[in-house]
Amino acid sequence: MSAVAILRSGLLLRARRLIAPVRVAICLRPQSDRKRLMSSTDLLQIILASRPDGRPAPANFRLERAPLPTPGEGEVLLKVLYLSLDPYMRGRMSAAKSYAAPTEIGAVMEGGTVAEVLESRHPGFAAGDIVLSFSGWQSHALAKGDQLRKLDPAAAPVTTALGVLGMPGFTAYAGLLTIGQPKKGETVVVAAASGPVGSAVGQIARIKGARAVGIAGGPEKCAVVRDTFGFDAVIDHKAPDFAAQLAAACPDGIDVYFENVGGKVWDAVFPLLNTFARIPVCGLVSQYNASGDFEGPDMLPVLMRQVLSKSLLIRGFIQREFAAQRPDFEREMAAWIASGAVKYKEDIVEGLDQAPDAFIRLLEGGNFGKLIVKL
Numbered sequence: 001m002s003a004v005a006i007l008r009s010g011l012l013l014r015a016r017r018l019i020a021p022v023r024v025a026i027c028l029r030p031q032s033d034r035k036r037l038m039s040s041t042d043l044l045q046i047i048l049a050s051r052p053d054g055r056p057a058p059a060n061f062r063l064e065r066a067p068l069p070t071p072g073e074g075e076v077l078l079k080v081l082y083l084s085l086d087p088y089m090r091g092r093m094s095a096a097k098s099y100a101a102p103t104e105i106g107a108v109m110e111g112g113t114v115a116e117v118l119e120s121r122h123p124g125f126a127a128g129d130i131v132l133s134f135s136g137w138q139s140h141a142l143a144k145g146d147q148l149r150k151l152d153p154a155a156a157p158v159t160t161a162l163g164v165l166g167m168p169g170f171t172a173y174a175g176l177l178t179i180g181q182p183k184k185g186e187t188v189v190v191a192a193a194s195g196p197v198g199s200a201v202g203q204i205a206r207i208k209g210a211r212a213v214g215i216a217g218g219p220e221k222c223a224v225v226r227d228t229f230g231f232d233a234v235i236d237h238k239a240p241d242f243a244a245q246l247a248a249a250c251p252d253g254i255d256v257y258f259e260n261v262g263g264k265v266w267d268a269v270f271p272l273l274n275t276f277a278r279i280p281v282c283g284l285v286s287q288y289n290a291s292g293d294f295e296g297p298d299m300l301p302v303l304m305r306q307v308l309s310k311s312l313l314i315r316g317f318i319q320r321e322f323a324a325q326r327p328d329f330e331r332e333m334a335a336w337i338a339s340g341a342v343k344y345k346e347d348i349v350e351g352l353d354q355a356p357d358a359f360i361r362l363l364e365g366g367n368f369g370k371l372i373v374k375l
């Protein structure tokens with residue numbers, strides 16, 4: 001089924017326990033078989049079958065079926081409604097040392113979800129409650145109450161808990177305001193600007209009085225970044241003269257570069273950085289599928305010389321380190337969405353079995369907005 005892009009703006013009224021049942025492995029089915037498969041009341045899970053070498057392939061994933069689990073004391077049984085697909089999941093597929101442990105081979109792929117409580121043996125939850133959970137790429141899950149946050153569907157579309165009002169929106173807020181600290185009149189540059197992190201970065205920068213320059217892949221994405229998200233300028237990184245266009249769009253240099261992608265975008269940004277520029281290093285998505293050592297000349301001496309001579313601040317971060325700012329984020333972001341100062345875009349794909357393909361495309365720019373799987 002084709003991806004459905006939903007553009008919503010303005011109006012805002014305001015661990016899983018992995019069971020180990022007998023599993024039946026199922027090949028990822030053609031679309032015609034999916035309805036029968038997905039209408040099952042069994043538990044369906046996408047398992048990490050093997051670790052990718054470079055670009056992930058469908059064979060790295062396996063769809064399995066198992067009986068529905070029964071909640072124990074203090075647990076709830078969840079039916080997953082929406083699954084968030086995020087670039088960090090590529091890191092979990094790899095055994096390389098990182099800030100989080102890899103997903104084990106044979107385990108369910110990890111991921112944030114919005115779910116409905118089907119059955120509760122926890123006093124804080126009742127059947128029908130809608131919750132934010134981290135139940136992963138599966139149709140149902142058992143969860144303990146303290147792993148869940150109740151959502152109010154009347155306050156905001158529940159999918160926003162996975163995007164603009166969830167982890168990606170918070171990443172933009174905390175990384176930009178804490179490390180980037182944009183000031184009135186400064187130039188803020190961000191790539192992956194049509195995605196949930198980049199689009200929020202540019203819009204928050206503008207709220208703070210800065211000039212937002214976005215970088216995106218292709219004319220359709222660039223049009224949304226400029227016309228819907230209101231960036232002051234946008235450059236297509238696929239253009240042959242991308243670096244020259246970026247320089248022309250930043251006549252006063254770059255004061256904040258919110259790093260989402262690395263690679264040739266970083267190469268074009270680096271010479272334009274002003275003295276005292278701040279660079280929150282949020283992600284390097286252009287490198288996530290790289291295998292082996294990076295090729296090319298050693299640029300570290302050039303980088304360090306500029307760090308020194310221009311007093312650059314380059315600071316990596318993982319959003320959870322700023323968790324104390326979460327209440328401020330939720331209050332401010334809700335108000336910005338309600339006032340129309342922040343808009344967002346979702347890309348919703350239907351069917352759990354479509355998650356692997358959608359995820360593979362995400363790492364190559366195949367998504368258009370916050371990528372979510374509707375189960």
Ligand SMILES: NC(=O)c1ccc[n+]([C@@H]2O[C@H](COP(=O)([O-])OP(=O)(O)OC[C@H]3O[C@@H](n4cnc5c(N)ncnc54)[C@H](OP(=O)(O)O)[C@@H]3O)[C@@H](O)[C@H]2O)c1
Nearest residue numbers: 087171192195196197216217282283284285286318319365
């Ligand atoms: N540090 C943290 O705590 C944290 C938390 C969340 C996300 N992140 C990072 O934030 C970044 C954005 O995440 P997101 O969820 O908002 O993703 P996203 O924008 O929805 O998707 C990734 C986008 O990256 C762009 N891209 C992919 N390969 C590229 C390349 N070679 N060169 C330039 N652009 C490329 C594509 O956009 P175009 O088609 O426009 O190029 C693609 O759509 C990622 O690096 C992610 O890992 C970090």
